[in-house]
Structure formats: C-alpha cells, structure tokens
Amino acid sequence: MSLLTSVNARTSQVDDFAVLFEGALHDFLHSRHDHAPELATELRGMVLAGGKRIRPAFAWWGWRAAGGADRADAVVRALVALELLQCCALVHDDVMDRSPTRRGRPSVHELYAARHRRERWAGSARQYGDSAAVLVGDLALAWADDALVTAGLPSDALRRAWEPWQAMRTEMIVGQHLDLLAVARRDESLEHAVRVAALKTAAYTVERPLHLGAALAGARPEVVECLRAFGHDIGVAFQLRDDLIGVFGDTSVTGKPVGEDLREGKRTPLMAMALSRAQDRPAALRLLRRCLDGGPVSDRTVDDVCALLVELGAVAAVEEHIELLATSGLAALERAVIEDEARRVLVRLAGRAVTRTT
C-alpha cells in the first residue's frame, strides 16, 4: 500500500481513539484544576487549543500493535502524559525562543505578560511572563508523570513503561539544549542538524511513543526493535517535513508567521543542505547567512531565501530524503510480527506524519 493511498483509507479507528483520548485529557485537567487554579487555566488553554495528538496516537497503536487489549481505559489515561510533556516542551521552548505565538494564540509567557501590563502590576511584565510560563511548564512536566503513574495501570506495565518514558524525557530536554548550542556555536553542519532532529523530534515524537506503547503491552524485544526502527525513520521524516512547513507553511493553517524558522535562524538539515550547495555562490551564501546570523529578517529576505532553497535543490533533496525514510520505515514495520489492524493504522499515521501540511 503506498503512503498516499493509505492517508485516504478508513479513519474510524483513529477517530475512536481520538475521542477517547480527548475525554481523558479533559478529565485529567478538570480534576486537577483546583490544585493550581492560576497556572492550570493557562495550561488547559494551551493543551486544549489544538495539537495533533500525534504522540498519544503512535503510543496507542504501538500498544495495539504489540497485542495490547486489556485495561484500555487505563492505557488511554496513561497517554495523557505524552500530551502534558509536549505542553512543557512547547511552553518552555517559546520562552527560550521568545516566540510570540503558539497554536494561533499568544504564547503562554505573552499571556501572562499581557495580564501583568493590563493590571499595572509592579516590576517587569516580561520577567513575570517568563517566570509564570516556566512554572506552567514545570507543572505540565510534574503532571505528566502523575498522569502516567495514577492512570491505574497494572504495576508491571507501569514499570515496563518507565524505561522508554524516562529516556523520552531526557532526550527531549537534551535535544532542546543541543538546539540552543547549535545557534550559539553557529554550528551549520548537516551532521549536527540531523542529530538534533533525531533526538529532539524523531525519538520524542514517534520512536519513543511507539516504544512506550509496546512496553505497556509487554511486547517481545523483536517487536520493540522493529517498531522503534519504523518510528525512528518516520520520526526523522516528520521533522524534515516540519522544517519545510516552518519555511513554506501556510500561516492560516499553521498558526505561525510565514517563514518563522528563517526569522528565528533555525539550523535545520534543510538549511545545512542549502549551505553546502551554495559554497561557490557568494551572494546566495550571504542571503542564507542573513537568516542564520540572528539579526532581523525582512519579508523580502524570507521570499528570496524561499526561492533560493528551491533553486539550490535543497527542497527537492529534503523531499527525496523524506521519501527514502518513509520507505525504510515502512520496510521495518513490514518485518514486525504485529496485529494487522494496528499495522494498517500505523501505515496511515506514518503517511499523515510525512505528507502533512501543518
């Protein structure tokens, strides 16, 4: 089955999980609200403002793939942890990147800073906004673990799940730091960009959620290995797609400004490929460096760099790489001895992840 036809296949199983999951997410946040009203309101606003729930979906179908069937309600509740962890990552990331928006609304630190200004409070609005957002992220991280531990999982399932869960949290945090370091050190190598993509997104978004789901189901090591290989390749492809969307994405769909990654000077594999292709073209190099050097980037520069990325063949190279990763990922999935329905859904989720536009 090709990826593109699979995207259009029947989606009811995916939707069934999506409905269960949103219910569990609401229930958790609702039950916790009174413990931290000032912070939980913005946390809930952020979590429920959108998000593709891609991590819980991969974890759920990893669990199903490995034969998971009993205590489905507890598994759904446990996967709320993934969305809360993602909330921590986004809220803290936005503070670090000074991003003004997220999911089409002001980012959490901006909401708190705006409140500080509105109420004419004492001190710096920016400092209060940043501090409150750090605390919202901390709360999301602490509550993520609470969601997993208090979901009502059997003790052995919880213990098995903790291995991928602890790896995922550490990898996410280390990946964020490598991202900061790359900008600080002006590291423009393809190697570094791919390493960050593998840690920060591939592992965290696809591979580890699948691993977590498989661990919850008590999967055999061969099954875990195939699912992780599939998840790694689809995860890197997901990140490469994300990089294309970050440059060329439609702002009305993404909720982010046009060319945001260019304005932020992100060191992506896309930019690394463009730089290596532009080595003999001083004007093209200067244009790319204008984005990477951290200064303000005009609309005109964004347009020019977009055209240049296409002209240099960097976009085509990234698209080709996505296609190769999708093929090798699906081959790994093919080798796995797993449930048929889950296999079909995982193929579809992989297709969505690598062909999406938001």
Added chain:
Amino acid sequence: MSLLTSVNARTSQVDDFAVLFEGALHDFLHSRHDHAPELATELRGMVLAGGKRIRPAFAWWGWRAAGGADRADAVVRALVALELLQCCALVHDDVMDRSPTRRGRPSVHELYAARHRRERWAGSARQYGDSAAVLVGDLALAWADDALVTAGLPSDALRRAWEPWQAMRTEMIVGQHLDLLAVARRDESLEHAVRVAALKTAAYTVERPLHLGAALAGARPEVVECLRAFGHDIGVAFQLRDDLIGVFGDTSVTGKPVGEDLREGKRTPLMAMALSRAQDRPAALRLLRRCLDGGPVSDRTVDDVCALLVELGAVAAVEEHIELLATSGLAALERAVIEDEARRVLVRLAGRAVTRTT
C-alpha cells in the same frame, strides 16, 4: 526535652543516614551523567555543592517513625527524588529572581551565561544562560520522578508514596507562583505572606517529606495526621527562621549577600509584621517601602532596615511565633504512636530546623 538541649544530643543516627544518602545521590547522578553530559555536569555541581538534605532527612525519619524497616536501601534511593526536586526549585527560582549566587557559587544561569561570554558564542549570553538553566531544572524535575520510580520500591509502597509526592510537587510550583504574584500585586498582608510560607516551604520542606516517608512505610492515618501536624508547624517555623537568616544571616555562613531578602523586596511575614507596626511612623514606613518597591537598595538602607525591624519588635514577634510553633509541633509529635528512636531524632531535627543559623 527542650529544643536547645536536643540539638546537642547524640547525632550518630542522623549522620548514618546522611552518609547513606550522599552515596545514593552520587550513584544516581553518576549513572545518569552520560545521558545528558552538557546539562548533568551543572546539575551535579549544584546538587553536590551543598544543601542541608533536610527534606530527605525528614522523609527518612518519617518512614522510621511509622515502623519502616524493610528495603531501607530502596527507600534511601527513593529519597534522592527530594533533593532533585529541590534542585529544580532552586535553579528555576534563581532564574526568576535573577539571583547571581547560590550555595556560595554563581547560580546555574550565571555559569552558562559566563560560558557563553567566554566562548564568544552568538546571540545573548543572558538568554542562553536562562534557557540552559530552565533545561537543567527540567532535567532535575524529570530525574526526581525517575529516582522515585526506579528506586526498587515494592509496587504498593510506590503507589502510596505518589499521593504526597504529587501534592508536594504541585504545592511547590503553586507556592513559587504565589510568591511572584505577591511581588507583582504589591501584596503586603501578613495573611498572604503566611499562606506563601505554608505552601512554598512548610508543606514542601517538612510536612510532605514526613508524609512521604510515612506513606512509604504504610503508616496508619492517625500517625500520618500527627506527623503532618508536627511537620506543618515545624515547617512554618523553619520558613520564619529562614526569613530572619535572609535579613540578618552571616554571609560567610549562608553563601548569600548580606540582607539579600531586603534587596530582593521579599514579602515575608517578618516584613508584614514590621509594616503593621510602623503604620503611625511615616519615616519608618518609607524605609520599609524602599525595600518592597523593587528598586536598588543600598548597604546603608539594609543596615537601617535591620535596626528598624528590631526596634519595631518585628524580630521579637517572629522569634516568639517560632517558639509557639515549635511547641505546638512538638505536642503533635508527642501524640503520635511512633518508634521511640525516630521520635528522638525528629525532635532533634525540628530543633535544628528552627534554631539554625544557615
């Protein structure tokens, strides 16, 4: 037994636990180092630079008090979580307060910012330092939960411990936010100052650690109740002592600048009591407000405010309050049906907590 004589009593049991605990803390951090080398180095530096390990000690003796005896090795490993949580709190707090020092060394965000400047990296050193420190705190928070879950506790003990553990994390974060809000809203009321002290420190430093230890041991509800009542009172007294040290503490012992709390404009019960006593004295009020208004505070002002706090009777009132809390806390402990040795040690720990000078 009075508090002062108890401080000088035999300390070997306390020291035995302290040695075991430092070993467990080193082992955990050592085993984790390679997973996040760039962040773990500063995390380890911070954790091992000092700290009184007061939370693990109260948890350990709460466990012993409630009859805990088996799997002591797993309990010691589990309590590493408390010190890592404290590390998260301190590192994020220092970013929010922009504190330059901690435990006699530069704070974590300062260490990263200094490295950024030394290496002549791109972008803002302050922004890099703050961001890296946010990530170190996140790592400490995630690893705190890992330490508890992977300590090798029996499943039922882990489940029992999770209730106080999740409450403690949420209360700590909410307490930090109330602290920010009090400064922003210029809230000078005694009521608010006491509420922050109760949440941010009393619960988090003494009551919940005792609760956690008792839960690990499977204590009966009456025992938990008495230990928590003891912990609440001793915890508030601990915070009141902390406030006195923050103003009058000897910088060579505390590792913090003289009068730091005055320079930071902290809203403490001490300041609230001083303000209410100074209502009819405009000059005294102006002097106190100079600290609370967030502007720069000179050495001369620090000296004058110190003298004023004594003259107004605020220091004596806080000392009296500490004495009352210590008495009521010890009375609650007296009612508890617990192990004798643990009771003696808890009395001693309480004495240290409320009479200490650092």
